[in-house]
């Protein structure tokens with residue numbers, strides 16, 4: 524109990540621009556009485572509800588990294604046995620306003636896209652789709668403010684042994700499981716390293732190239748134009764083409780009963796350390812110390828080149844006080860089997876693989892930037908309680924005040940009609956712009 528409490532409230536809902544002193548451990552927290560009582564009452568299912576402990580460390584250069592820690596969210600209001608935890612990192616660029624706005628609103632937008640009154644299993648199944656809706660709504664709302672900053676967003680939801688990660692940008696989340704298996708739960712949305720994203724941006728009307736100095740010399744990483752952003756997905760970036768989309772890569776896994784450790788960090792860490800190096804640097808140590816060690820190792824390797832933020836989150840079976848520290852080398856093959864690069868066709872086969880000791884069961888993975896694929900498939904029957912509720916912003920509309928529902932796109936009458944759920948006119952406009960079927964705001968301004 525003490526261990527769980529120590530992780531719990533420390534900085535509930537808090538995050539702030541980093542400064543060197545932020546690397547200090549969070550103070551001992553207090554848990555709401557209802558939560559403690561709930562845990563006592565739930566004594567019987569201890570093995571089902573692992574403890575979650577976390578640590579945070581950061582070093583600021585420009586002060587554009589933000590993070591979010593919410594260890595005691597409830598699926599069902601007033602029911603402590605429905606608790607889940609949320610951790611997130613937002614690495615801003617061109618100012619902090621997009622990172623701050625996303626930190627304040629993203630989680631609410633995601634949760635409001637999940638139907639009420641459903642079981643835990645249905646809730647977990649609805650989560651990937653709600654994450655897509657929440658990311659897109661946050662982007663639309665922020666762009667209405669007309670500010671130019673942007674941010675990465677990596678949001679992690681932990682419910683029991685089920686971990687769901689949604690991300691845009693390049694703030695990675697890695698998983699270190701018992702046996703020393705390190706795997707990446709996010710995809711880097713960087714134009715330089717992601718050929719699929721380069722092709723998508725180009726097909727949607729963007730140009731990809733390096734910065735051109737006087738005399739034609741090309742320097743730096745690949746960027747998209749207009750805008751000059753190195754990322755292919757982000758929230759905000761109103762002055763960049765709409766082909767820089769806020770649609771997250773989502774991965775959902777179920778850990779074995781041995782639990783595991785997550786390391787969520789901004790690119791200040793990952794530009795300096797590989798996933799393996801970061802995991803090894805802190806293995807076997809408590810989360811609070813582990814986070815500091817990862818940041819220290821990154822600074823030692825590369826110096827302070829960028830904002831550097833790290834969250835370490837341990838998911839610990841309740842019959843265990845610390846995570847195991849000794850990796851077993853013979854499980855390396857299993858890692859590549861479970862987490863090696865593969866085509867989408869093989870994902871389905873792996874999804875049916877039963878969880879074995881020490882292995883991670885993959886429940887869901889999808890990274891498409893096409894909203895129809897993200898919102899239209901596996902549509903939960905209970906999710907559409909109102910026939911004209913927008914699947915992204917959750918606003919109810921009467922069809923008379925809009926074009927007929929799902930009438931396809933305005934600018935591409937030849938493309939096949941929209942077969943996804945109902946979208947309001949604003950969200951449909953956003954969808955068309957992201958797919959290059961409508962001039963983006965930035966393009967309009969530059970003409």
Ligand SMILES: [Zn+2]
Nearest residue numbers: 913916947950
């Ligand atoms: Zn809408």
